[in-house]
Amino acid sequence: MDNQLVIKIILISLFVVFGVALVLPVSGARRLAIRRLLLLLVALAGILAIAFPELLNVVANLVGVGRGTDLVLYVLVVVFIGNSISNSIRHRHLEREVTKLARNVALSSAPPHVERSSEQSQDGSATETTSP
Amino acid sequence: MEKDFRASPVHLRPSANVASPTAGTTRSISIVIPVTASTWLVVPLYNEAKVVREVIQHARTVFPNIVCVDDGSSDDSVAEALAGGAIVVQHPFNLGQGAALRTGLDYALSDKSAKYFVTFDSDGQHRVEDALAMIDRLATGTVDVVVGSRFLDQRTQPGALKKLVLKTAVMFERLSTGVKLTDAHNGLRAFNRTAATKIRIDQNRMAHASEIVAEIRRNDLRYTEMPVHVVYTDYSKSKGQSIWNSVNIISDLYFK
Numbered sequence: 001m002d003n004q005l006v007i008k009i010i011l012i013s014l015f016v017v018f019g020v021a022l023v024l025p026v027s028g029a030r031r032l033a034i035r036r037l038l039l040l041l042v043a044l045a046g047i048l049a050i051a052f053p054e055l056l057n058v059v060a061n062l063v064g065v066g067r068g069t070d071l072v073l074y075v076l077v078v079v080f081i082g083n084s085i086s087n088s089i090r091h092r093h094l095e096r097e098v099t100k101l102a103r104n105v106a107l108s109s110a111p112p113h114v115e116r117s118s119e120q121s122q123d124g125s126a127t128e129t130t131s132p
Numbered sequence: 133m134e135k136d137f138r139a140s141p142v143h144l145r146p147s148a149n150v151a152s153p154t155a156g157t158t159r160s161i162s163i164v165i166p167v168t169a170s171t172w173l174v175v176p177l178y179n180e181a182k183v184v185r186e187v188i189q190h191a192r193t194v195f196p197n198i199v200c201v202d203d204g205s206s207d208d209s210v211a212e213a214l215a216g217g218a219i220v221v222q223h224p225f226n227l228g229q230g231a232a233l234r235t236g237l238d239y240a241l242s243d244k245s246a247k248y249f250v251t252f253d254s255d256g257q258h259r260v261e262d263a264l265a266m267i268d269r270l271a272t273g274t275v276d277v278v279v280g281s282r283f284l285d286q287r288t289q290p291g292a293l294k295k296l297v298l299k300t301a302v303m304f305e306r307l308s309t310g311v312k313l314t315d316a317h318n319g320l321r322a323f324n325r326t327a328a329t330k331i332r333i334d335q336n337r338m339a340h341a342s343e344i345v346a347e348i349r350r351n352d353l354r355y356t357e358m359p360v361h362v363v364y365t366d367y368s369k370s371k372g373q374s375i376w377n378s379v380n381i382i383s384d385l386y387f388k
Contacts, residue, residue, distance in 0.1 A: 099336055102224050103235045106201070110221040113197070113243050 004064035007074070014078050018085055028093070035086055042079055167271045170247040173198040173263070174236035175218065176229045180254045181208040183367060187256050188216030194260050197246070199239050201232040213254075230340025234333040241328055249328045251321045255368045258320045262360040266322035269358060276327040276353040279313060280320035280360035297378065301342075309346045313357060317341040320360050327353050339384035 049056050049072070056068030065071045173191055177184060177200045188198055200213040204226035213220050221239050223232065233251055240249050248270050250263045258280075266278040283298075301316035321344070323331070331347040333340050348355050 095336070096334060099227055099231050102227055103231065103238065106221050106223050106235055107239060107242075110239055111219055113219060113239075 007063040007065050007071075010063060011074060011078065015081075018082060022085055022089070031086075031089070038082070045075075167248070167267055168195050168264070169197075170245055171195055171197065171250065171267050172240035172243065172246050172248070173250050173252045174233060174240055175200045175213075175252050175254045176203060176232035176236065177201060177205060177209050177213060177220075177254045178203045178226070178229070178232075179205045179207050179209055181205070181212045183256050184209055184254045185212040185216040187254055188213055188218045191252065191260050191263075192217050194264055195250075197240070197243070199236050200254065201236040201239075203227060203229070203232045209254075228336035228340070229338065230333050230343070231336040233340065237323075237328050237331075237333075241325070247325055249323045249325075251319060251323075253319050256365060257362050257368045259361055259363065262320060262358070263322070266320070266358055266360075269356065270322050270324050274354065275356045276324050277348055277355040278322040279315070279355060279357050280318040280362075281313065281315035281357045282318065282360065282362050283314045284357060284359035301378070305342055305345055309342075309349050311345050311349045311355070313345060315357070316345075318360065318362075320362075327351070335384055337380065337384065339381040342381060 049068075053068065056071060060066065060068045060071040063071070065074070173195045175184075175188070175191075175198060180187075184200070188200070191198055198218040200210075200218040200220045202210050202213070202220055202222045204223055210220050210222065219239075221235060223235065236251075237249055240246050248267050250266065252258050252263060262280060266280065269275065269278050298316055302314060305316050306312060319341070327348075330351045330353070331344060333343060333347075335343045347353075
């Protein structure tokens with residue numbers, strides 16, 4: 001069990017980071033930059049792993065995982081979940097934008113309400129509001 | 133149904149210095165300014181063609197200003213609401229009840245003389261008398277928001293399961309927002325202009341009810357509860373909010 005400690009710590013920390021990322025609102029620019037950097041990192045790691053397959057086994061043994069392919073699987077799961085979360089966050093932002101747009105359209109084509117004057121007629125009767 | 137005006141009589145006396153045919157005599161004019169004249173009812177509408185006309189007609193006997201926000205209904209709801217005498221604002225596609233409320237409030241707020249705003253259901257579950265009582269309360273100026281509650285008295289009897297779910301929701305909301313309410317998701321609410329302007333409704337769908345409660349806390353709005361009687365007709369029971377929505381509501385609120 002002990003020789004797997006490193007990989008366990010790494011994976012658990014990553015999932016904690018995901019959990020936090022879900023709840024914390026981060027500004028669009030920063031989130032986009034982080035996403036791009038991570039994609040770059042994944043691309044680089046992928047290139048390295050293909051060019052030097054033995055590297056995978058070395059790294060795997062370092063963190064307590066038996067085979068290089070197992071490590072790839074774990075990394076794949078992490079990347080997949082991160083990607084899904086990132087997409088869901090972007091989707092929510094898009095939803096907000098769409099709502100604002102739809103609301104704008106609805107209110108722009110809405111009938112104007114009748115301007116009611118604040119003065120009442122002199123004979124003391126309250127003026128009736130008429131709907132358009 | 134006789135009109136029910138809450139009136140504050142105002143007496144005016146023309147100045148004695150004004151040259152007029154009646155100069156020298158004192159004449160006072162009583163002007164009745166009903167509080168309902170500066171109130172807007174905001175009615176989110178989605179496929180309620182069967183009942184909406186009657187609901188609007190009944191409400192208009194007391195409240196002259198009603199805006200129905202049609203949220204992409206596929207039936208005759210819009211025509212029926214117009215026939216009932218409401219102003220109809222249409223979303224280009226379905227967004228959700230929360231979005232409809234915010235749109236309706238925005239529309240009503242554009243009326244500069246509007247002071248009070250009531251969110252009111254289109255399915256006949258809410259009573260006009262309860263809305264009127266809430267406006268009277270707002271008119272005293274001591275609170276910004278009045279929220280209806282089914283559990284302040286024994287009038288309303290929801291089913292046992294629904295009651296359990298609602299009570300759980302109340303407890304959950306108290307813990308997360310710190311606002312003490314006895315009824316978590318009551319659709320009958322009244323706002324004054326301050327509250328209607330400040331409250332954000334970003335949750336388009338069912339989570340808006342919890343968001344409104346959280347917004348009350350965030351803006352430090354003064355609030356109170358009043359007992360309301362929700363009428364569970366067979367029609368409205370068949371369309372009620374399902375328990376499954378609780379899962380969606382919670383996930384909507386916590387995943388930004």
